Amino acid sequence: MCGIAGAVWTDSRLALDAPTLQRMADALRHRGPDDEGCLLRTLPPTATAPETSAGLVHRRLSIIDLAGGRQPMSNEDGSIHIVFNGEIYNFRALRERLQEQGHRFRTQSDTEVLLHLYEQEGDRFLELVNGMFAFALWDEPRRRLILARDRLGEKPLVYRLEPGRLVFASELKALLAVPGMGNELDPASVDAYLVYQYVPHPRTIYRGICKLPPAHMAVYEHGALRIRPYWTPDFNHEISPREAEDAREQLRTLLSDSVRIRLESEVPLGAFLSGGIDSTIIVGLMQRFSSSPVKTFSIGFPIAEYDETDYARTAAQAFGTEHHEFRVEPDAVQILDRLIWHYDEPFADSSAIPTWYVSRETRSRVTVALTGDGGDELFAGYPRYWAMSIGRGFDALPPSLRRLLASPWWRALPHRRQKSFWGRVRRFAESLRLSPQRRYLDWIAIFNWARRAELYSAQFHESLGGYDPAEFLEESYARSSRRDIITATTLADLTTYLPCDLMVKVDIASMAHSLETRPPFLDHRVVELAASLPMGAKLRGRKGKRILLRAFSDLIPPSILRRGKMGFGVPLDHWFRGPLSQPTWNVLLDERTLRRGWFRPEAVRRLLEEHQAGTWNHSHRIWALLFFELWQRRWIDHDSRSVVSALQVNA
Numbered sequence: 001m002c003g004i005a006g007a008v009w010t011d012s013r014l015a016l017d018a019p020t021l022q023r024m025a026d027a028l029r030h031r032g033p034d035d036e037g038c039l040l041r042t043l044p045p046t047a048t049a050p051e052t053s054a055g056l057v058h059r060r061l062s063i064i065d066l067a068g069g070r071q072p073m074s075n076e077d078g079s080i081h082i083v084f085n086g087e088i089y090n091f092r093a094l095r096e097r098l099q100e101q102g103h104r105f106r107t108q109s110d111t112e113v114l115l116h117l118y119e120q121e122g123d124r125f126l127e128l129v130n131g132m133f134a135f136a137l138w139d140e141p142r143r144r145l146i147l148a149r150d151r152l153g154e155k156p157l158v159y160r161l162e163p164g165r166l167v168f169a170s171e172l173k174a175l176l177a178v179p180g181m182g183n184e185l186d187p188a189s190v191d192a193y194l195v196y197q198y199v200p201h202p203r204t205i206y207r208g209i210c211k212l213p214p215a216h217m218a219v220y221e222h223g224a225l226r227i228r229p230y231w232t233p234d235f236n237h238e239i240s241p242r243e244a245e246d247a248r249e250q251l252r253t254l255l256s257d258s259v260r261i262r263l264e265s266e267v268p269l270g271a272f273l274s275g276g277i278d279s280t281i282i283v284g285l286m287q288r289f290s291s292s293p294v295k296t297f298s299i300g301f302p303i304a305e306y307d308e309t310d311y312a313r314t315a316a317q318a319f320g321t322e323h324h325e326f327r328v329e330p331d332a333v334q335i336l337d338r339l340i341w342h343y344d345e346p347f348a349d350s351s352a353i354p355t356w357y358v359s360r361e362t363r364s365r366v367t368v369a370l371t372g373d374g375g376d377e378l379f380a381g382y383p384r385y386w387a388m389s390i391g392r393g394f395d396a397l398p399p400s401l402r403r404l405l406a407s408p409w410w411r412a413l414p415h416r417r418q419k420s421f422w423g424r425v426r427r428f429a430e431s432l433r434l435s436p437q438r439r440y441l442d443w444i445a446i447f448n449w450a451r452r453a454e455l456y457s458a459q460f461h462e463s464l465g466g467y468d469p470a471e472f473l474e475e476s477y478a479r480s481s482r483r484d485i486i487t488a489t490t491l492a493d494l495t496t497y498l499p500c501d502l503m504v505k506v507d508i509a510s511m512a513h514s515l516e517t518r519p520p521f522l523d524h525r526v527v528e529l530a531a532s533l534p535m536g537a538k539l540r541g542r543k544g545k546r547i548l549l550r551a552f553s554d555l556i557p558p559s560i561l562r563r564g565k566m567g568f569g570v571p572l573d574h575w576f577r578g579p580l581s582q583p584t585w586n587v588l589l590d591e592r593t594l595r596r597g598w599f600r601p602e603a604v605r606r607l608l609e610e611h612q613a614g615t616w617n618h619s620h621r622i623w624a625l626l627f628f629e630l631w632q633r634r635w636i637d638h639d640s641r642s643v644v645s646a647l648q649v650n651a
Contacts, residue, residue, distance in 0.1 A: 003028025011164025032059030068107035086133030153214030153499025172344035197348035205345035235480035258523035270295030275311025278372030284555035348624035374521030378530035380538040572619035
């Protein structure tokens, strides 16, 4: 893993000098503490092109070819240059093929394979690559810059396009190191954040700065930027139930090979082990390919409902791993300070906290860790997919009965507790009038449409114009319009929630500690097979992952097979009724916060009062608002005080 940044410009007034490039690299030091490199080139004007300059910088976390993999890296004649973040898992096979075609290599690095593959195949070269990556390739003779991200968004890449310049980086903080880089907030991005708990691509929190979407390539040439997808699997293709029965062996073969090729490393390697189905399967496969015990890592918390260490220990004992278990007492204030600096933009998934801790502890012993990310989206592991099946039954009812069941009298149901039986029924019923796609968004949103209407100030409402954050999710649903609604929902999560939330969470938390993570479930071969399976192969009743459980039954201990799903989280609800209660009240309702004009003070106060009284569990909404305000103090106000100081002063 590494950090990359740079720019191409034709306007000399927008030039990036060597000190600026160095500041960009310094902002990414945590992503690559082992080495750094810089390339700064200027091409003279021609009859058809103005003077053109390119600057590339790289921070390296050394994993493969420790001695020879320095970047920026160039081809044999020095005409093509690359800065690369990630891993190419099939680079050895590609290297052999390229050697047979006459290419000569100077290193053992996977990065050099990309240079030669581009020379050989042109713009279609990414179709042949199996890996996780974000990179920038400068083709000097053609004066063109290529930016690309892997298929599932495992590695980040942001950019700003201006007349006469394109600037890019792994993280926003590196872009903000460029003098004059704008940091104006985009109200539509704030709205989307409060719906999804993240800012969805291609937006960032700032106007004019974008994320390159997963599975896309951008070509900057002649002052214009063209963006296109290079991987477009047919999500409407579905195999038959009989073919799905035969797919078990294929799934086992593909996932096993995915694990095998992700074990290549010249530095110590291990795995996150939660004791859930997905991480247990990954560790079981790793151990079968390993001649010595696999190093596994789990963390535990003092509150039982958030502690999975017993299950992780069971899996570790079953496979004979070298297991490391850490028990931590999360410091809410200290961790919030670090998260706000590293995540660059508002990010309200509180499972970033345990991910941060497990990454920190894992990095103390290894440099690479395999994970179980992706199994829930691919094999219908979330309980909300079962809820969608109930909604599908409602949609099949006669119109008159649907109108009755969705009528407002449901709102009279008791709902003192959000997660009580009647609270769940009430929330389910209130969304029945919506389309299935918008109903799903209403269920998963941090602030659904009704709550945002209560929360937003008139000024904020007006600034949004006609923006509708639901369109992001609906566009993903449209890619599987001929599939059943549950399958379409899993695939929508695969292309929205997974890259924008889960992959961001893991990348930032792990790279903050210079730890590389590799999720074998996200091998595109596994993804394409899983996407083609009928829902009956994945979900029956409330039990998901059917085909996965059957394909790997020999690897899953009985107690893990029987356990219910436990989220990877922290006790936010207790924090906001305990140690963070008064500081949060004071921060969210102080004059500095209210002057921003985003929210109605009475709506914020009501959330805090209802949570404190135990009427509702608003912990995730409060976390989102607190993160947003403290993020603004750090990144917009440039307040030199830490979050720790802000919360302690307001205590």
